[in-house]
Amino acid sequence: MTGSILRGADRNxxxxxxxxxxxxxxxxxxxxxxxxLAEAGQRVVVLEEGRHxxxxxxxxxxxxxxxxxxxxxxxLSFALGVGDTPMINVMMGRCVGGSSVLTGGVCxxxxxxxxxxxxxxRGLTELSPEALEPCFEAVEKAIHxxxxxxxxxxxxxxxxxxxxxxxxxPLKPIRRNTDGCEGxxxxxxxxxxxxxxxxxxxxxxxxxxxxALIVSDSLVERITTRGGRAAGVTGRLLNGPEGRPRDRVTxxxxxxxxxxxxxxxPLLLLESGVGKQSRQVxxxxxxxxxxxxxxxxxxxxxxxxxxxxxAFSDAYEAQRFTLVSLFVPPGVxxxxxxxxxxxxxxxxxxxxxxxxxxxxxxxxxxxxxxRAPAGREPFVTYRMSKRDKETVPRLLRTMAxxxxxxGAQEVVLPVLGMNPIGxxxxxxxxxxxxxxxxxxxxxxxPLGSCRMGTxxxxxxxxxxxxxxxxxxxxxxxxxxxxxSLGVNPQLTVMAMATRIAWKMRERPLPS
Amino acid sequence: xxxxxxxDSLQRPRTVRKLQALAEAIFATEAGPPPExxxxxxxxxxxxxxAHSGPSARTLFRAxxxxxxxxxxxxxxxxxPLERMSLKARIVALDRMERSLAAPPLLAVKALLCxxxxxxxxxxxxxxxxxxxxxxxT
Numbered sequence: 129m130t131g132s133i134l135r136g137a138d139r140n141x142x143x144x145x146x147x148x149x150x151x152x153x154x155x156x157x158x159x160x161x162x163x164x165l166a167e168a169g170q171r172v173v174v175l176e177e178g179r180h181x182x183x184x185x186x187x188x189x190x191x192x193x194x195x196x197x198x199x200x201x202x203x204l205s206f207a208l209g210v211g212d213t214p215m216i217n218v219m220m221g222r223c224v225g226g227s228s229v230l231t232g233g234v235c236x237x238x239x240x241x242x243x244x245x246x247x248x249x250r251g252l253t254e255l256s257p258e259a260l261e262p263c264f265e266a267v268e269k270a271i272h273x274x275x276x277x278x279x280x281x282x283x284x285x286x287x288x289x290x291x292x293x294x295x296x297x298p299l300k301p302i303r304r305n306t307d308g309c310e311g312x313x314x315x316x317x318x319x320x321x322x323x324x325x326x327x328x329x330x331x332x333x334x335x336x337x338x339x340a341l342i343v344s345d346s347l348v349e350r351i352t353t354r355g356g357r358a359a360g361v362t363g364r365l366l367n368g369p370e371g372r373p374r375d376r377v378t379x380x381x382x383x384x385x386x387x388x389x390x391x392x393x394p395l396l397l398l399e400s401g402v403g404k405q406s407r408q409v410x411x412x413x414x415x416x417x418x419x420x421x422x423x424x425x426x427x428x429x430x431x432x433x434x435x436x437x438x439a440f441s442d443a444y445e446a447q448r449f450t451l452v453s454l455f456v457p458p459g460v461x462x463x464x465x466x467x468x469x470x471x472x473x474x475x476x477x478x479x480x481x482x483x484x485x486x487x488x489x490x491x492x493x494x495x496x497x498x499r500a501p502a503g504r505e506p507f508v509t510y511r512m513s514k515r516d517k518e519t520v521p522r523l524l525r526t527m528a529x530x531x532x533x534x535g536a537q538e539v540v541l542p543v544l545g546m547n548p549i550g551x552x553x554x555x556x557x558x559x560x561x562x563x564x565x566x567x568x569x570x571x572x573x574p575l576g577s578c579r580m581g582t583x584x585x586x587x588x589x590x591x592x593x594x595x596x597x598x599x600x601x602x603x604x605x606x607x608x609x610x611x612s613l614g615v616n617p618q619l620t621v622m623a624m625a626t627r628i629a630w631k632m633r634e635r636p637l638p639s
Numbered sequence: 640x641x642x643x644x645x646x647d648s649l650q651r652p653r654t655v656r657k658l659q660a661l662a663e664a665i666f667a668t669e670a671g672p673p674p675e676x677x678x679x680x681x682x683x684x685x686x687x688x689x690a691h692s693g694p695s696a697r698t699l700f701r702a703x704x705x706x707x708x709x710x711x712x713x714x715x716x717x718x719x720p721l722e723r724m725s726l727k728a729r730i731v732a733l734d735r736m737e738r739s740l741a742a743p744p745l746l747a748v749k750a751l752l753c754x755x756x757x758x759x760x761x762x763x764x765x766x767x768x769x770x771x772x773x774x775x776x777t
Contacts, residue, residue: 157654191758192684192688192753192754192755192758195688195754196687196688196690197691197693200691200693201690201692201693201696202688202692202696202698204692204696204700204747204751205696206699213666215743255691287660312770312772313770313772314772320772346643370690406727428769430769432665432768432770432772433770457754457757457758457770458757458763458766458768459753459754459755459756459758460750460753460754462753462756462757462766463746463749463750463751463753463754464750466737467734467737468664468665468730468735468737469664469665469666469667469668469726469734469736470667470668470669470730471734472666473666473667473668474664476757476766477765477766477767477768479767479768480766480767480768481676500695503693503694503695504693505693505694505695505696513676544737544738544742544743544745545734545737545738545739545742546738563740565740565742565743566740566742568746
């Protein structure tokens, strides 16, 4: 049996389907569940709000065109900072394949201390390393996880590595889901060569081959219930003018899986009245607030030649931050360079001499996803904890020091309007007193807003991913992670989705 | 490279004029603003980006643009609308704004303008960018 991909935008009438399992979202979580269940013989329908862009088209897009066609809201999604917290630009995918199309491909397993915290402090004894091992193994095989060789590092990353070596904390190689990568630094706008193994190249084709139907351009608005359990979803096809919602989509299902990401899964649950008892839906959002620090060198760096992400440092985990290599297109570089007019243009002209590295805070949470008074996007706030706020200046100071150790002439900190600093200025800049409003901060890892736990008093789903409030409703994406990871979450999200799918397979479908 | 076009522009003419005035200032060199055709191209691309974003993002971006436009006369210490202010005065005002606590809306506008502006082949060439893979390959 072979399924198919149906473009909701091309359809001219309502759509009504009957299936065993309906999956909302086709990203790293939803795609895994869809493939695992379809291959087990269950009838699966996947509803994806974004469009279907065939992977061979990614190469035709400039970065800003990827923003338009593959990202949610053209990457203009934010978490509003509360209490001296910066405004955080949160990047998410909105296409068949979801954010997996837009990651740098970085694959980490759950760090040991995090897993111990889940078991010892949160009581999730089922999430042991032994229990998760087969899930990680299955995913790593399916998406071809491999280590990035040192030879593929960009000059930008190589320079940062020199700084780390001089400070006694060598970088470690990153693992990514790639095969045949040539290193052209644009993974996060859709790999132009099909080398990054996002779920649209493996799990979704597997699901379709096993009979699943994927419907793109379909916005799910509500989970329907019958007899006190989840019984399907309703929504609209985005087939109106300019992609506005028009015709109805209704799916009757025996089981519902929500995998719309940490912003939209809780929103759908809230819209459907799920979670009124525990009041945990939408709370506990973590973001891994991220900061980019640039170093300017006398030599030509041309950091766009090489793997976008190839190395990391966990040497600072005790200080609650992780350093990860990255690269950004020239426009993003320029956007964060201080200055207006001639001052800005002069700095942008130094682009070939600029190197860049990223740092993410292993945050404690403080984000909340709420229904907005109007529109279909959630209203998200984020209040950094005291400890996370104290982490930020340490992270910036460390990264600046590492750039200077590597021989940088100047360092550009992500502080709005702050001139680049020289090596002798680092000690004089009081980073502890920079207001949150002046920090340039971004996030690619929203997690935890429908978190997993052992009690409805402090979580939304149980250890198997099933909602406490509504039988036969499962959540299987980054929103179920019980806490932030401190590292890129893609692989963990997929492993958790695998585990949830396997648990679902063990339970007979309701009649 | 042709700019994206829309028959029914999502940006109001007033917003476009404000964006043009901001882009001229941000990307000006000692010799003056960048070529007018490039600014027009950026604004047309912006239109297309906003057409593909959701209503909340469009509203947010418009709000940021208007907030910056409203703040510029304050930071310039002159009661002159942004669009009628001299290039030099705009640059001074925006520079002051970027160093202030009022910087976040300016960052939102500047970021999107920069992403688009440096995708223009001439602008990319001027800053020494030769990463072919980050361009479109039709």
